């Protein structure tokens with residue numbers, strides 16, 4: 205038996221009052237009985253009671269969205285560690301309303317307002333409000349997509365959705381889709397929990413294809429393992445090729461598949477456009493082949509990965525050119541379109557992602573440009589028969605000859621996540637998505653213009669898919685740097701020195717932006733700017749929130765300038781670098 209109290213928040217939590225018997229601070233005893241436990245698993249006797257909880261919950265969510273406070277909440281990480289420091293697992297039951305109260309005060313209040321229109325720093329942004337309600341349906345049904353016995357209609361919805369995405373990417377004739385939309389023998393693609401698992405799926409498919417059963421004494425890499433596979437086929441190693449802008453999930457896949465992180469070879473990109481440099485890629489390949497000769501065994505080029513929307517810069521590789529490389533190497537061609545895939549719904553999106561239909565597999569994320577909540581990935585197979593490389597069965601769950609989706613997925617239990625993008629495509633429609641992307645593009649172009657027209661900011665990439673890299677450069681340094689860059693080879697050291705100083709300044713600026721907490725952009729360090737190969741700190745803005753307005757972008761940049769100028773004027777913040785810099789030149 206236990207005595208519970210409401211949080212001492214009488215005045216504040218008005219919405220909670222409907223759940224309190226008297227609206228006053230009081231204690232409530234809950235008895236931990238089998239009867240009470242059973243009740244938790246069935247709907248309340250009256251729908252009113254259920255709706256009352258529901259309303260309260262929705263109110264809490266609504267309040268979170270209305271709250272005008274800072275983006276990240278003022279709570280420090282230390283304080284959070286103090287709030288959530290109970291090492292004892294709860295023993296006695298608590299009233300739902302009390303736990304909701306805790307969630308409201310301890311969790312919701314201190315969550316990041318990623319939907320705030322001034323939050324333009326990450327791929328996670330605003331979602332349509334109806335997603336919250338759709339999530340409720342998915343959770344209520346609690347389907348398990350692994351097999352038909354626990355996911356009936358939802359398995360068919362999943363296949364329909366995958367068919368739409370496959371058609372969007374591969375454009376096969378409608379006859380093909382009519383025939384295969386519900387073809388249960390194979391899969392046009394897999395729904396995964398995120399982009400990481402979608403990439404992992406594609407690369408494990410690539411590996412299975414690279415080392416298939418030979419019909420004699422080798423039973424395929426999935427059964428025999430990589431060591432035996434290399435030995436059997438006479439290779440010294442298996443590698444995956446991707447650009448230096450490739451997402452680290454490709455590396456994770458390398459570690460899990462046994463080729464190691466070092467088996468993922470990152471090849472240089474063109475500065476500013478961030479597209480893989482095909483000439484340098486061939487040089488990378490030649491270098492590997494030279495090493496092969498020296499060691500007396502060839503390398504298996506297992507996969508070439510193209511990126512359609514890189515994480516840091518939003519740029520798109522020349523997907524057609526890369527397809528040729530993959531073809532010449534006899535490698536699986538995977539396209540990581542986790543970020544950019546959704547942009548196929550945008551006017552002009554197809555030409556931006558030209559060549560995407562040449563990918564043997566393509567991964568996309570619904571929680572990125574399909575405006576769905578976190579998280580859901582998709583891995584599509586150009587040749588649906590390829591799904592057979594992933595095929596597995598088990599006597600107790602996904603039996604041979606069954607029609608279970610789980611036969612092809614790396615994951616086991618999966619939620620009915622595709623309900624959200626499936627319904628969103630209906631509610632928003634292709635036309636609606638075009639409008640949303642029109643806005644995102646307008647914001648992108650506005651932000652670019654603002655940066656380019658402003659002598660204190662420098663654009664650091666060529667934005668394509670709503671990701672803009674830029675940095676703050678004080679007047680005094682800008683003129684100097686531009687001058688030195690007229691003859692970069694003669695001023696290598698000075699340019700590096702000024703860049704380092706600007707790097708420090710932008711790191712500091714980013715800290716100040718975080719502290720101020722009225723807007724948010726992210727930060728990264730890339731080598732592929734016009735100062736290549738120098739590592740350059742850039743700020744990163746992503747303009748996909750439909751609630752962000754052009755005037756807000758001007759405000760954000762103005763705020764950066766004020767903060768940047770303040771740091772620059774207070775130069776001792778940058779003393780170390782400045783000291784080195786002064787040794788080289790006089791300012």
Ligand SMILES: Cc1ncc(COP(=O)(O)O)c(C=O)c1O
Pocket residue numbers: 327398399400401403451453511513514515540541542543569579581
């Ligand atoms: C290009 C790219 N690929 C893969 C991923 C991984 O996706 P997720 O975070 O959904 O696992 C991301 C995530 O940002 C990405 O940008």
